[in-house]
Amino acid sequence: MFSRSVLSSCRSSSRAVLGRSFATEAQITESAASTSSPQPTRPKKTARPNLHTAIILNRSPLISRTPTPFEKAFYAYQARIHRALHNPFSTDFYFKQGAPLETRFNIEERRRERRAFGHPFGQDTSEERNEAAELMEVAMRDEVDESMPRIHEADVKNDVKNLNRRGQRNLYLLLKTQEDGKDVWRFPQGSIENDEYLHIAAHRRLDAECGQHMDTWIVSRNPIGVYHPSKPTVTAENAEKEVVFFYKAHILAGQVRPDQTRYQDFAWLTKGEISRRTDEKYWAGIKDMLSDF
Template sequence: SSSIPPPLRASLILSRHPLIRRTPSTLELTYHAHSSALRRAISNPVPENVYFSKGSLAHRRFQKAEYEREKEAFGAAIAGTPPAVGDIPPERPLEILERDHWAKLDAERGERSLERHPDQEIFCLIKEKESKKWEFPTRTLKENDSLHTAAEQITGVGGILDGQTMDTWLVTKKPVGLTQKDGQRTFYLRSHILGGEPKLSSSGPWSDLAWLNLSELEERLKAQGDEPLWDGVKAIFGVPKIPTSELGFDEASLEV
């Protein structure tokens, strides 16, 4: 006799893109400075008479800024004599915020905050009340359901993440990964949050929600005994299935 296989499940990997550019490494900063100096050395001078009225405030500010750039790139000896620009009224100072400014303002929300790790991509996990385990938002397919419609219903109005309070974009209708456990097949689809934020219903089977970066995601899944799950999905995040140590080098050697 043939047994009926367990129904398929659609699991949504919902992420928030980085809000700011990550801090460049020393090598990247050095390379950028060298490239800028090289580009400046071989480029033609700016035709100032085309873009500025001679002696205007904008012209004098440009001359002063251009001299400072030459001095920084090639040194004072090559930059030559500073231009006679006279007194230049100061410009309105720019307000410089710390990289984690918004994260600090929203720190009281902890892992529920969408402002966490502004220079990294963060991913949504939800916690099931009964098992106390964290998992990606998942929905069991019903009859005539397709994978992408099931995934969209996760973030739809009345879904697990209540789409009434947020805007999301399903990257593709095709799954990007598959895991199997005891015959249960779970397909993974990628989605990005564009605005708003998800909210869990108090009457639903989930008790908490967290936004985690990649290292926190790995640690959270492994800590609750879901290492096979992590091994099954890590390739989706660009993590090699074969540890770099087995390839003859460590991960530190790959860092820029």
């Protein structure tokens, strides 16, 4: 059996070992806490951007574009082939023989033949003299099938406010206003009210900026583009930024009457003409939303 002195010595030695282990664990915890990375800081609260809606009001082309010389030659060649291979028109079924309408149709048919194949096609080959046909030809001598001119009076006068100008191209409405003491040309634009949908704001701003004297149609509830204008006078990091959402619309009838308290002038311009009136940054943000034709 162990004596009491031996047991007491064993107990004291075990307490010493446990004390050293507790001290080592505390030192490790303290060193780990001292070497750990600092707590991440919360990001600074940024200002909410001001939202705006802008309308790209489009007047679609009124006439087809002028064909190239190659296209003209191709279409003329196809028309001659079609006319040479088509079945003859049965005049006996539609016209009474010798009636004035039959005589008029025969004259018009010979004109079309001459226009397609040239001289000597389209001549009257009948040997008998037809006095009624001669009188009809004299009466129809001044009738010439000509299309309307492709250059409108507004193109000659360079009237940029006329919706009939540049009938072969897409036209877009631009308004002239003042920003930072400078004259600026841009699309109709306005701010959004609190808790207002973007497409509803676009409808409201179109009437407010351009008047209610025209019939328009906004294509979709979804914007077709976004633009972030920059203000050179604002340099603070938490300054309010602006975001402009663009919506596309078509004018069907009427004319724009902009708010004279905000805008000094307006113009219907093509894509190339818009690039010459707007600044470089604004043009870079909107050019991909416009049609090249």
